[in-house]
Amino acid sequence: WDNVLEGREKRHYSPKSVFAAGTAKRIANMLKSKASVEEEEDALQPRFSRGTGKMQLPDRPLAATEWRKLKTSHANPQRFDIQMLSALFASKAELDIAKSLLTFVAKETGTLSYELLLRYLTLCVSGGHDDEVFDVYDIMCGSFTSLETGASSLFIKSFSRTARWREALSILQDIKKVLTPSPRNYGDVIAAAVDHDDRDTAWALYNELIGKGLSPHQKTWEVLFQGGRRPQKTKAEGRSAEAEQDSLLEILLYLRNNQIYPQHSLANCIKTWFESLPGQKWEGNWTSANPKGVCRCCGSQLESIQLTDEEYQELKDKVMADIIQGPDVFNKTTPEELERFKMFVKRKPTFDVVVDGLNVANINMDKSRQSDTLLAVLSELECQGLVVLVLGRKHMLYPSRSWNRMNMNLVQQKAHCFFTDNISEDDPFLLYAALHSGNHCRFVSQDLMRDHKACLLNGAAQRLFFKWQRGHQLVVDGYVPAGRKVRFQSIPSFDTIVQTSGNSWHIPYDDTEDRSTYEVPQRWLCLTRKQ
Numbered sequence: 001w002d003n004v005l006e007g008r009e010k011r012h013y014s015p016k017s018v019f020a021a022g023t024a025k026r027i028a029n030m031l032k033s034k035a036s037v038e039e040e041e042d043a044l045q046p047r048f049s050r051g052t053g054k055m056q057l058p059d060r061p062l063a064a065t066e067w068r069k070l071k072t073s074h075a076n077p078q079r080f081d082i083q084m085l086s087a088l089f090a091s092k093a094e095l096d097i098a099k100s101l102l103t104f105v106a107k108e109t110g111t112l113s114y115e116l117l118l119r120y121l122t123l124c125v126s127g128g129h130d131d132e133v134f135d136v137y138d139i140m141c142g143s144f145t146s147l148e149t150g151a152s153s154l155f156i157k158s159f160s161r162t163a164r165w166r167e168a169l170s171i172l173q174d175i176k177k178v179l180t181p182s183p184r185n186y187g188d189v190i191a192a193a194v195d196h197d198d199r200d201t202a203w204a205l206y207n208e209l210i211g212k213g214l215s216p217h218q219k220t221w222e223v224l225f226q227g228g229r230r231p232q233k234t235k236a237e238g239r240s241a242e243a244e245q246d247s248l249l250e251i252l253l254y255l256r257n258n259q260i261y262p263q264h265s266l267a268n269c270i271k272t273w274f275e276s277l278p279g280q281k282w283e284g285n286w287t288s289a290n291p292k293g294v295c296r297c298c299g300s301q302l303e304s305i306q307l308t309d310e311e312y313q314e315l316k317d318k319v320m321a322d323i324i325q326g327p328d329v330f331n332k333t334t335p336e337e338l339e340r341f342k343m344f345v346k347r348k349p350t351f352d353v354v355v356d357g358l359n360v361a362n363i364n365m366d367k368s369r370q371s372d373t374l375l376a377v378l379s380e381l382e383c384q385g386l387v388v389l390v391l392g393r394k395h396m397l398y399p400s401r402s403w404n405r406m407n408m409n410l411v412q413q414k415a416h417c418f419f420t421d422n423i424s425e426d427d428p429f430l431l432y433a434a435l436h437s438g439n440h441c442r443f444v445s446q447d448l449m450r451d452h453k454a455c456l457l458n459g460a461a462q463r464l465f466f467k468w469q470r471g472h473q474l475v476v477d478g479y480v481p482a483g484r485k486v487r488f489q490s491i492p493s494f495d496t497i498v499q500t501s502g503n504s505w506h507i508p509y510d511d512t513e514d515r516s517t518y519e520v521p522q523r524w525l526c527l528t529r530k531q
């Protein structure tokens, strides 16, 4: 029923902004040709790893003589056991068949290779055969001086879901002697510790994970919030309820600072945890925000998208240092051209809007009307009384079918223009001019600059960059038919980020798997405390 409801809601819901979750995916899907639909259908056909496709699989455990017969008939007897185990794994065969193969190999050769044991282990762990995993563990520890991380991770996963979970903890310690365990390794043991009511161990591991700069899996947070709901068995030994509560609220601040959005299942765990806090009367609701950034559930105002003066300065400094002055910039332009541009900007008044001319002109699929489109956009900005800079390429000034001379003359009357060499990329110029003009300056581009620009910045600056982009980028809405007025998508007034006012929490969450990294969720969890 929930799915039916959600499906219905989605169909009626058409987000206005390019930053709305799923938009990029939807557009990409729309652009997909029929050929790729056929490709997708092909992908659904069962696939086998190379060399195992034609293997005949036994349907019961075999005796040694039977295995020997199969092996000698195989094209590549040297790899027979490995390929057979892979095929058994792929076909989800009974574990007993694999076991009988191992017995045969041990008898025949007197030993079992690491590779074979690892494949068998994978089979056991994925099938939930934890008792057999213990056996493999004893064999491997007896035969090999050390285990590589593939085997260690499998043992951690398996031991963590049994009463022998503390051994997973010591395998984790062993990994640490050589390298940094994965967030999955930590997550498995944390889940085990929570399950066995050892919260001190769970939180110690969690803090270690964060301390190493690793990013926890959402499942790990789910486990911690679920654990937080259960009363501790022994009060004297366990952590205090206050400490537990503080640690969980700390997770929410981590989500905020790292601009992470919980998936629906984690949001649900957070909601249930808040509502379970004794004597605090929290109430959670699934909701959305209106265009002005007011929560449709409790009516409170969400945080503004505008950067504070400090944030703006920080972003500007980072972009100037890393993108404009960084070595990377000269892959896109020359030092002389950048210098010429800086002088140009210095002589001009501050701009209200910077237009990526070529990008805007390309909105029109009809290449013969590129300059019409650019002119239409500029006319709209002129109506709004804005000081505009157009960035363009020199080739736009040579009259052609696309670039009408009269249109380009009008463009130069309506706006300040800077034309770069035909090989230059406009992004560094656009960022420089916009940031140089100040926090009020917006820019027009359909390009989201997500690939090359943001990756040059570190984590914190990257988040500021995306926030600035969401708050400053004007995107032309749809195509521009001849003679029609240009419309821009509305810039959101509020920031989509985990936030609190003490007596309330607002948590944006993912209800789609199609969200691209620069898009933001459209759904919120509203938590309020009844007075």
Ligand SMILES: [Zn+2]
Binding pocket: 295, 296, 297, 298, 299, 300, 506, 526, 527
């Ligand atoms: Zn609310």
